[in-house]
Amino acid sequence: MKSIVIYYSWTGNTKQIAEAIHAGMRETFNDCEIIRLEEVDAERLGDYDLIGLGSFVQSFQEPPVVTDFIHAMPDLAGRYGFIFCTHGTCAGRYISNMVTGLRGKGLTVTGWNDWYGSGFIPLMPKPYYTDGHPDVVDLKEAEEFGREIVRRSQRIAKGETELIPELPDKEAYDRLYGIPIDLATVDLTAEMMKLKPVYHAEKCLYPRCKICVDHCPTHSIDLSKSPPISYETCGPCLVWFCEQLCPTGAMEVNWDLADHIMEQMTSLFARIAEPMEKYKELRRFRSLITREEGTDTPLYKKKNHPKLVNRDGVMKETKWMKETK
Ligand SMILES: Cc1cc2nc3c(=O)[nH]c(=O)nc-3n(C[C@H](O)[C@H](O)[C@H](O)COP(=O)(O)O)c2cc1C
Structure with missing residues (x-):
């Protein structure tokens, strides 16, 4: 079975899981590729028998780029797929x-799995409940998932169609994956829209550095232009990577406006944390932070730059930040 693992990752959690799944699959299939979603030619997916597709969860569903990717896939009837x-x-x-999306393209979906990941959103409690994930245990589990998905897909391909998993019914689904609170009451988008970066040319290292350009999720920055930020497309990405990754503070967000948003965020996340505890066993949640660490050091409060660094596609908090909080 010619196979491929496709991933979309902003801060590296999904990348690490994808690599572990790929390592597990490679034990059986030498002919197994791994690729970033941004680099895939969807039209060529017909060349593969088994296609794994995964990303981070955004607003409790798949990121729009992933939805668009699935829409762009050709008909893949007769092939197999899995989700992570x-x-x-x-x-x-x-x-x-x-x-549902993959089945709509004719793929037989042979399995899925989800993992917790650290959070790097400035307006979130920090450390966040899931910080530290994926850890070694998660990565081992992902590797085993890779082995298992290969075994199962091969058996299904040979006719054991009873192994094709069904999605749990609504109640069971909600217990396993569902949103634990009613988010309809919380809409902070308009407030967050005000938190746009402002550019300070005198601090910028361009053309030596264009880290903000490379990490802007909405491709709204072009440092060769004046002004460099297109505010029409610079939306509430919620990560403000331009500001967090800039080594000099050339991208500045007026975080004074953020304090009252954070108050609402904190109570929101507290309500989220409660059911997380409740469904801990079911959802395989292992906390890797201690209560003593608190959750009161959100990234937006950090003063020095850079706040995050990207090491081979995996985001890390800069070390000194912990010392200067
Ligand atoms: C813009 C944004 C929205 C997010 N929305 C959710 C969400 O609705 N539910 C959730 O559980 N996690 C959410 N997260 C957290 C990420 O899914 C999580 O940190 C993930 O592991 C990041 O994966 P990555 O490192 O591959 O980018 C969100 C993260 C970002 C950046």
Whole structure:
């Protein structure tokens, strides 16, 4: 079976899980590729027998780029697929949307799995409940998932169709993946829209550095232009990577406006944390932070730069930040 693992990852959690799944699959299939979603030519997917697709969870579903990717896939009838994701609180509608999406393209979906991942959103309690994930245990589990998905897909391909998994019914689904609170009451988007970066040319290291350009999720920055930020497309990405990764503070967000948003965020996340504890066993949640660490050092409060560094596609908090909080 010619196979491929495709992943979409902003801060590296899904990348690490994808690599572990790939390592597990490679034990059986030498002919197994791994690739970032941004680099895939969807039209060529017909060359593969088994296609794994995974990303992070955004707003309790798949990121829009992933939805668009599935829409762009050709008809893949007769082939096999699987789904994986990483998330903070929970996968929400991700699994059902993705399974339905792949089935809509004719793929037989042979399995799925989800993992917790550290959070790097400035307006979030820090350390966040899921910080430290994926850890060694998660990565081992992902490797085993890779082995298992290969075994199962091969058996299904040979006719054991009873092994094709069904999505859990609504109640069971919600216990496993569902959103633990009613988010309809919380809409902070308008407030967050005000938190746009402002550019300070005198601090910028361009052309030596264009880390903000490379990490802007909405491709709204072009440092060769004046002004360099296109505010029409610079939306509430919620990560403000331009500001967090800038080594000099050339991208500045007015975080004074953030304090009252954070108050609402804190109570929101406290309500989210409660059911996380409740479904701990079911959702395989292992806390890797201690209560003593608190959750009161959100990234936006850090003063020095850079706040995050990207090491081979995996985001890390800069070390000194912990010392200067
Ligand atoms: C913009 C944004 C929205 C997010 N929304 C959710 C969400 O709705 N539910 C959730 O559990 N995690 C959410 N997360 C957390 C990520 O899914 C989690 O940190 C994930 O592991 C990041 O994966 P990555 O490192 O591959 O980018 C969100 C993260 C970002 C950046």
